[in-house]
Amino acid sequence: MNPWALSGVVLVAAVTFYLGKRSSRYANTTHDFLVARRTVRSRRNAAAISGEYLSAASFLGVAGVVLKEGADALWYPIGFTAGYLALMLFVAAPLRRSGAYTLPDFMEARLASEPLRKLCTVAVVAIGVLYMLPQLQGAGLALEAVMPAPAWLGAVGVTVLVTVNVMAGGMRAITVVQAFQYWLKLFALAAPTFVLCVVFFGTGGAGSAGSLGDPAPPVFREDTTVTVETGASFEVSEETPVWLPAEEGGQRVWLPGVRYEVDEGTTLRFPEGAPVPAVSGGEMDNASWLRPAEDAGALLGTYSLIFATFLGTMGLPHVLVRFYTNPDGKAARRTTVQVLVLLGLFYMFPVLIGALSRMYVPELLVTGRTDAAVLLVPSAMLPGVPGQILGAVTAAGAFAAFLSTSSGLLVSVAGVVATDVLAGKVRDFRIATVTMAALPAALAVSLPVEDLSLSVGLSFALAASTFCPLLVLGIWWRRLTWPGAMVGMCVGGGLVLLALVLNVLSEYSGGWAPWFIEQPALLTVTAAFLATIVVSLGTARRIPDDVNAVMLRLHAPDPLGFMRDRAEARFGRIEDRSRKRGKHRK
Template structure:
């Protein structure tokens, strides 16, 4: 690992700019209302950029290209699902959620169903999902830092944690809004520019001829003599007999066998030899190029789509940004723009992933496919230009870690400060320290998994716990808190069981069927079913004020039925008078 001074400089710049913008905007943050929801003054255009910036996490910026490199056409469902989740959010949740006047997800649930027990349960689920989602961001930061300088893996995690915790403590939601909006455009730039330049290089060097090889019934080839150092446990397979030198001893690898070279060993491949692929990847280029052709994968794809489509609306850091809009209409308009911004962004990681299949096939051997975005520029453009492009993508990757982690930190700290502590600014700061420290410690201690894997489970968990409460709570009068609680417990429990079974099966030979690896199709359905059945069985518990709440959720903004629950609870006396009744734009 040699030092890339350009990349170090650009990452340093991103951190400095993040800190500076956060510092500048947090001067205005004084009250709890600022820290929780930025005083509900964020206009739709900026909020859309901030939501997109926060949403494009390590899993999107690095993970999507890595999955495309490994799995090909089947991986294209991830960006579709990530984006389509916002459509579901817009159709069923955005405007009514904002009109509820709630300031956190547990607060919305209490406002709708009037149960403090359910509020406590959802508080803990929010904390759990938040930490689960934050973990890969911090670990990703560690991976990215080791790719550009010789550093221990924990350094990146600690660095990111310190930067975001400083910002969030200074200004909460106020501080991170502008930062996240800036980071969206930075990430778009950091992926779009290298993609354009690499495409020009690709076609300029007659690469379009070699693109034909992507359709062949053969694995990718090494373009040079290549030495690959195995760093983690991998299982490799080949589609054609492949000569390889393992630590100097010549071997011939045969199709159908599994090879697990021990970590630390060096594999040497001659120029033109075929590339072995980690076990769950697409072995040959034509299977890479073609989408699903067997029924198990078909069902997995549907299950994944289900998780992503319905999981987005249950992610606490996404929802908390919707509370910052001035009214329901602005929340809806924000989402439309998010659909545009995300669609624009996701064109690029796919192209980078396809290019990396041709230029950095060695990542398929090491299994470190998440590094594709960081490695392909240097592989295609030797010398300074390549290093500069690496610097640009590394800056984008750090922006991704910072944006997502800070959004999660604000949402989880807000929930803890208002539900478990007193809700003062001081409490918010204390909660921030706690929430930042726990995932950072876990990120340092736990082994590193595939970036997209734990994100996939977070989506499944969010879809199976909060999605039924939100959708049924907004559109169905007969929901009761007991029903909601039953649905959350069943859905969440099933997902956790699947996670455990999956981990066991990975260590004992991978026997888990598809519905354990990607459980959303069944867990979400079960959660909805239990919610509805138990609600119907406890019809006496339908809250008395259900009609008033439904009116508030759905009455158009100009009628002025909206109440701000944050002001009602934390505001000063005169604020309460001013905004407690009637309309309250700002």
């Protein structure tokens, strides 16, 4: 047990609960719970968006993927950040000017279709649950790394805390919490990274598993016993001595060019100086780790990953819902620019941590726990209390990542369910919150943990293949129709889900899946756009009668006064509520 880390986790949980409780004091109306009364200014909103966007995949997963895949993994932070450039250019300001409260509400406002709204509701729930799952699994992974506790305890703990905060004040409560958690996460990665870099340069890399510039694979720094936590096949680039359990043959020598299958739970022992094996398909030596992919399949897979991260951002419901909280379109666009700066600053640090992890905790490549690199590398580089304190800081930041992203996802999904399935009152929002929190929590406890960045990557691919075409075409193309939108969503989302099923089958039958199954966004996004355009052209008589008025509202400058909030008859006017309840703190 690391008592410092446990203390840091408890402190983050306590501060999160306190800020959520305090911020929810004036949350009484539907406007407060759904859009924080639309009075969140750009700086606070940018920090809150960054706080909820920097999820388990960012805090833990990016460093883990860099540790395993090297140069090819750099596209993850680049894509995660650059997605906001597309969001700023094409979506942010028109989306706010629409006056919508949720993503399905915007689609109905643009295309006047109740069936489309229902389909969008199903898609929002699916993406939200799929994205929340790795957050809860990451919480269990982090808690398991700092104390002898089962992984399900972390998932359940985060679920309970997030549910309480969201039920208390909805969007109004979590805005301040998420803004605070961004700065906490930035400090929790930046401070240990600076310290570890000073240690690395001060010692000349002493005690590492080998220089990254050395073309050979990393080696074990001492006799090391590891337990393979998920069944996998391994390959080596050099002769590697290994001790297996007695019933499996005892001492062996693994040879290059052979794939060795190792079952889950198998304990392996490697002598000091032995090369570290790599999971089949991973980079076996540092020379390959430093080079980007060169074959056509890997290159196309990289392009597909860029498509998923770059375009998927504008289809994530928990990201889009935050732009409804800005006062106007200009503030929404300013918010997006500030988010680009904050994300670019953050993503420098997990990349550095990933590189240090390959030198100091290469055994994670064998255990399969590469997502724990951020939590374990401080103790590996600084034994004793100093390393434990740095580990405590990173553990606290990791829990902040789980809490902030889960909060945003839960608010967005609960808001959609409350307004589209239930009556839209505050009580309905709270019922939806409990229901939508229980589902991903149950899945997190029952399903195995995969690479967090890869799990989140699937959510991005699904968002890019469903909502991205609808938003881009709905905002910028007058001839879009609701049948075209529905067909495009079904084609894009169906192809992504088919790829998911085939990928799972591939993992259990020899890993035969090509790049377009593992990274399908390049094909699925293209297919979704084409299907939407073709069907819309074939159903031109379904173009809404008020399309000109709606497009004017989306694109007219804010001072002209065309922006109108929807559902005023259902929820009341925000201005009236503001006079009665007081203004949102800036």
